[in-house]
Amino acid sequence: xxxxxxxxxxxxxxxxxxxxxxxxxxxxxxxxxxxxxxxxxxxxxxxxxxxxxxxxxxxxxxxxxxxxxxxxxxxxxxxxxxxxxx
Numbered sequence: 001x002x003x004x005x006x007x008x009x010x011x012x013x014x015x016x017x018x019x020x021x022x023x024x025x026x027x028x029x030x031x032x033x034x035x036x037x038x039x040x041x042x043x044x045x046x047x048x049x050x051x052x053x054x055x056x057x058x059x060x061x062x063x064x065x066x067x068x069x070x071x072x073x074x075x076x077x078x079x080x081x082x083x084x085x086x
């Protein structure tokens with residue numbers, strides 16, 4: 001099958017999808033694939049994410065910088081060793 005034939009099949013498959021939500025999902029998947037394979041827009045990957053997800057990620061990043069939010073590595077390793085003994 002030639003590249004042109006494969007692209008035609010992709011168009012035919014996309015044309016079958018009718019509801020808006022599914023088309024949006026498909027668009028995000030295609031954009032992510034193209035960006036991953038070509039490197040185009042690599043710094044814009046987050047733009048296809050829902051606003052709520054971006055807000056959650058930003059909040060998690062901000063929280064990770066708070067000293068009281070985490071456990072020191074040595075303490076975590078000690079806890080892990082204790083859990084593994086059980």
